[in-house]
Amino acid sequence: MPIEVKEVSCRYGERTPLEVQALKEISFRAEDGEFVGIMGHTGCGKSTLIQLIAGLLTPGEGQILIDGKDINGPGYDREELRRTLGIVFQYPESQLFETTVWRDVAFALKHLDLSREEKAERVRWVLEAVGFRMERAGKSPLSLSGGEKRRVAIAGVLAARPRILIFDEPLAGLDPWGRLEFLELAARLHRQGNTILMVSHDADALCGYADRILVLDRGRLSAQGTPEEIFGDLERAETLHIGAGEVRRIAQALYEKGRLQSPAITKYKILLGEIKKNNKGR
Amino acid sequence: MQAVTGKQISFTYEYDGVSNPVLEDISIEIEAGEFIAILGANGCGKSTLVRLLNGLLPLEKGELKVWNLDPRQESRLWELRRLCGMVFQNPDNQFVSSIVEEDVAFGLRNYDTPEEEIPERVGRALSLVGMQEYERYSPHMLSGGQKQRVAMAGVLAMEPEILIFDEATSMLDPQGRREVLACLKQLHEMGKTILMITHYVEEVLDADRIFLMQKGKLLKSGSPREILTDRELLTQAELIPPLAVRIYYDLKDSGILLDRCPLTNEELVEELCRLK
Ligand SMILES: Nc1ncnc2c1ncn2[C@@H]1O[C@H](COP(=O)(O)OP(=O)(O)OP(=O)(O)O)[C@@H](O)[C@H]1O
Ligand SMILES: [Mg+2]
Numbered sequence: 217m218p219i220e221v222k223e224v225s226c227r228y229g230e231r232t233p234l235e236v237q238a239l240k241e242i243s244f245r246a247e248d249g250e251f252v253g254i255m256g257h258t259g260c261g262k263s264t265l266i267q268l269i270a271g272l273l274t275p276g277e278g279q280i281l282i283d284g285k286d287i288n289g290p291g292y293d294r295e296e297l298r299r300t301l302g303i304v305f306q307y308p309e310s311q312l313f314e315t316t317v318w319r320d321v322a323f324a325l326k327h328l329d330l331s332r333e334e335k336a337e338r339v340r341w342v343l344e345a346v347g348f349r350m351e352r353a354g355k356s357p358l359s360l361s362g363g364e365k366r367r368v369a370i371a372g373v374l375a376a377r378p379r380i381l382i383f384d385e386p387l388a389g390l391d392p393w394g395r396l397e398f399l400e401l402a403a404r405l406h407r408q409g410n411t412i413l414m415v416s417h418d419a420d421a422l423c424g425y426a427d428r429i430l431v432l433d434r435g436r437l438s439a440q441g442t443p444e445e446i447f448g449d450l451e452r453a454e455t456l457h458i459g460a461g462e463v464r465r466i467a468q469a470l471y472e473k474g475r476l477q478s479p480a481i482t483k484y485k486i487l488l489g490e491i492k493k494n495n496k497g498r
Numbered sequence: 499m500q501a502v503t504g505k506q507i508s509f510t511y512e513y514d515g516v517s518n519p520v521l522e523d524i525s526i527e528i529e530a531g532e533f534i535a536i537l538g539a540n541g542c543g544k545s546t547l548v549r550l551l552n553g554l555l556p557l558e559k560g561e562l563k564v565w566n567l568d569p570r571q572e573s574r575l576w577e578l579r580r581l582c583g584m585v586f587q588n589p590d591n592q593f594v595s596s597i598v599e600e601d602v603a604f605g606l607r608n609y610d611t612p613e614e615e616i617p618e619r620v621g622r623a624l625s626l627v628g629m630q631e632y633e634r635y636s637p638h639m640l641s642g643g644q645k646q647r648v649a650m651a652g653v654l655a656m657e658p659e660i661l662i663f664d665e666a667t668s669m670l671d672p673q674g675r676r677e678v679l680a681c682l683k684q685l686h687e688m689g690k691t692i693l694m695i696t697h698y699v700e701e702v703l704d705a706d707r708i709f710l711m712q713k714g715k716l717l718k719s720g721s722p723r724e725i726l727t728d729r730e731l732l733t734q735a736e737l738i739p740p741l742a743v744r745i746y747y748d749l750k751d752s753g754i755l756l757d758r759c760p761l762t763n764e765e766l767v768e769e770l771c772r773l774k
Contacts, residue, residue: 257671258642306669307588359513362587362665363540363697388668389587391539391697392738417671459672462700462741462763469767484741488748495754495773 217283217300217379217411219246219269224278226264238264240435242278251402251412253422253443255458256432262415263306265432266382269413270303282380302378306385306415308369312357317348317368320357324375342371347397362389370398374405381405383414387421399425420461423447423482431456448480463487500563501660501691502528502551507560509546520546522714524560530659533692535702537725538711539736544695547711548662551693552582565659580609583653587665589645592652598640599624599633602651609656623655624648627681643674647681654685661685663694667701675701699726699740703762710735727759742766 226239239261246252254262267273269280271287271294279286287297305311314320318339325335343350346367357368366389373381383402387395395418403425406412416422422429423443431439431446438456439446447453447460450468460468464482467490471479475494481487509521520543528534536544549555550562553569562569567578586592595601602620611619624630627647637645646666653661663682667675679701686692694702702708708725710717712735718725725731729747732739739747742760746769749756756773760766 257673307590355516356514359511359518361541361545367540385669389540389665389697391736392699393736394540395697396738457673466741466745466763466766469763470770473767473771475767475770484744488745491745491749491770492752492754495749495770 217248218281219380219411219413220279220281220284221245221265221269222279222281224265224268224275224280226261226268226273226275228264230276237435239268239275242432242437244430244437244440246411246413249406249409249411250428251406251414251426253426253429254413254415254432255417255419255422255429255446256438257457260432260457261435262432263384266303266384266413266415270301270382271297272303299376300378301380301382302373302376303382304370304373304384304386306388309357309362309365311369311372312365315356316354317343317357317360318353320368321353321371321375324372328376338375339371342375343368345374345401346371347394363391363394366390367394374401379409380411381413383412383416385415385417387416387418395421418461419447419459419482420463420484423461423463424484431458433457443482444480447482450479499530500527501530501532501565502526503561503563505561507547507550507557507562509543509550509555509558511546520714521550524714524716526709526716526719528691528693530691531686531689532706533686533704534694534707534709535705535722536693536695536709536711537697537699537702537735537737542711543714544711545664548584548664548693548695551660552584552662553578554584576609580605580656581658582660582662583656583658584662584664585646585649585653585666587668589642589649589669592645592649593637596636597633598629598635598637598648601637601648602633602655605652605656619655619657620651623651626654626685627651628677641674642670643677646670646674646678650678650681658690660691660693663692663696665695665697667696667698699737702726703740710737712736723761727761 221242221244224242227235227237229235256262268275274288312320314323321339348367399421402412429443429446447464450460453460463484467476467481467487468479470476476490504526507524511518511520538544550557551564553575557569565581567574569578593601594604599620602623603616606616624633627650629647667678703722705722707719708722709719710725717735726740727743729739742763746756746759756769760769
C-alpha cells in the first residue's frame with residue numbers, strides 16, 4: 217500500500233485576511249513497509265501534511281493516493297482508510313475519552329471481528345508493548361501523568377494493528393526509556409511490514425530508525441533522503457533549518473580532530489563501533 | 499534565604515474512591531536563586547510535587563514553606579500563585595486572549611493591578627523574554643518557542659520569585675528549545691529561583707542541582723556531574739545517562755578506559771583525543 221502524495225497544496229482561512237499557505241506543491245511517495253521520518257521547524261506544515269494523509273483534511277489542490285486510490289475521490293470507501301491507517305496526534309490527551317484505560321484501548325477494537333478473549337489478549341499485548349503496567353488498566357485516563365497518557369494513546373492506535381501508522385511527535389513527554397521502547401516498538405512493526413510515518417524534532421531518533429527523512433520548510437518539501445544524505449553535509453542541513461543530532465555532532469568534532477575517517481555518522485552504534493575500532497588496544 | 503523548605507511531604511490522589519499514594523516522605527530545601535532540575539521516569543511524581551509548591555494541589559501531609567508562605571493558608575493562596583509561577587508543556591493551550599499583550603496582561607487584571615501600571619509591566623515582561631515586538635500579534639502566528647516565551651512573560655508580569663517549568667520545552671523544535679532555555683538561564687542570572695522538569699538530560703547540565711526522583715521518592719539530590727555520570731544511580735531511577743556518559747561506559751565495557759567520565763559532548767571529544 218504505497219502512499220502517494222501528488223502536487224498537494226493546502227491553505228487555511230481561504231479568502232480571509234488571515235489566509236496562510238500551509239503546504240505548497242508537495243509530492244512524495246512512501247513505499248510499502250517504509251519508515252519515513254518528517255522533520256522541519258514549528259509551523260512548517262508537518263501536522264497539516266499528516267492530517268491530509270489521514271484524510272482529516274482535504275487538500276486545496278493535488279491528490280493523495282493510498283494503494284492507488286484517491287482518498288478524496290468520489291466513491292472512495294472511507295471505512296477502508298480507517299481500517300488501514302492509524303494516527304497518534306501531537307497532543308494525545310485529546311484522544312482519550314473512555315472511563316478506564318482498558319476501555320480506551322479496547323474501543324479501537326470495537327469494529328473488528330474478534331472474540332472477547334482475542335480482544336482482551338490484544339489489549340494486554342499492546343499495553344505491555346508501550347510499557348504500561350496492566351494492573352493500572354482499570355484507572356481513568358484522567359488520572360494519568362503526561363507520559364502515561366501518551367503511552368495509552370499510542371496503545372489505542374496500535375491495538376487495531378493498522379498497516380499504516382502515523383505518529384506526530386510521539387516522543388514528546390516520554391521519559392528516556394519510554395522513548396527508546398517506543399522506537400524499538402516502531403522498529404519491530406516496521407520489520408513486520410508496517411508503513412510508518414513519524415514526525416519528530418529528534419534527529420538522533422529519526423536517524424537511528426527511519427529509512428528516509430523528508431524535510432519541510434515553510435510549506436515546501438525542501439529535501440528528502442537517507443539520514444546520511446540529509447545530515448552528511450552539516451552546512452546544508454543548516455540551510456534546511458533542521459538541527460543535526462548529537463551523534464552527528466560528536467562525529468563531526470572527532471573528525472575535525474582527526475579521530476574519525478568520516479564525519480557523516482548518524483547512528484549511535486556505528487559511532488561507537490568506529491571509536492572502538494580506532495582505539496583498539498589502547 | 500530559603501526559597502522552599504519541605505519536610506516529609508507525602509501525597510495521595512483520591513480518584514473514584516481509589517487512593518493512589520504518589521509522593522512519599524519527600525524533604526527538600528531550595529535556596530533563593532538556585533536553578534533546580536527535576537528528573538525522573540514517567541509517573542514518578544514530578545508534576546505532583548511542583549503542583550504542591552504553588553498550591554494547585556492541596557498539601558496534606560508534611561510541612562512546606564514557599565518563600566514566606568504556607569500553602570495550607572488558603573487566604574494567601576493568591577499570593578502564593580503570584581510568587582510561584584508555572585509554565586506548562588503545551589504551547590497551544592496556555593493562551594486566553596487573541597492578542598499577545600492582552601494575554602500577558604490577563605494575570606495582572608485578575609489580580610486587580612491598577613490599569614495605569616499594566617502597560618509598563620507587560621512591556622517589561624515581554625522584553626525580558628525578547629518578545630516586545632510581538633505585543634500586537636495573535637498567538638497563533640507565533641512559533642512554538644515564541645508561544646512559550648509569551649507564556650513565560652505572562653508569568654513574569656506577576657513579578658514572581660520562583661518560576662516552575664513543567665516540561666515547557668518538550669513540544670518545541672531545537673530552535674524553540676534553545677530560545678526558551680536561553681531565557682530561563684537569563685532569569686536565573688537575574689536571581690530568580692528556577693525549577694525545571696524535563697526528560698532531556700542535556701537541558702539540565704547548567705542546573706545548580708538535580709533532584710532525582712523515583713517512584714514518589716527523592717532518590718538523590720546533587721550536582722549534574724554527580725548525578726548524571728553515575729550509571730547505577732540512573733539505572734535505579736529508570737533513566738538513561740546523557741550520550742557522552744553512555745559512550746564512556748560502553749567503551750569501558752569493551753576495555754577502552756577514558757581518564758574521567760565526561761558529562762558533555764565537548765568533554766567526551768577532549769577525553770577521546772587524549773587517548774594515545
Ligand atoms: N489527577 C490524578 N488523579 C489520580 N492519580 C493521578 C492524578 N494525576 C496523576 N496521578 C498519578 O500520580 C502519579 C504521578 O503523576 P505525576 O503527574 O506527578 O508524574 P510525573 O512525574 O509528572 O510524570 P510524567 O513524566 O509522565 O509527566 C502517576 O502514577 C499518575 O498516574
Ligand atoms: Mg509530569
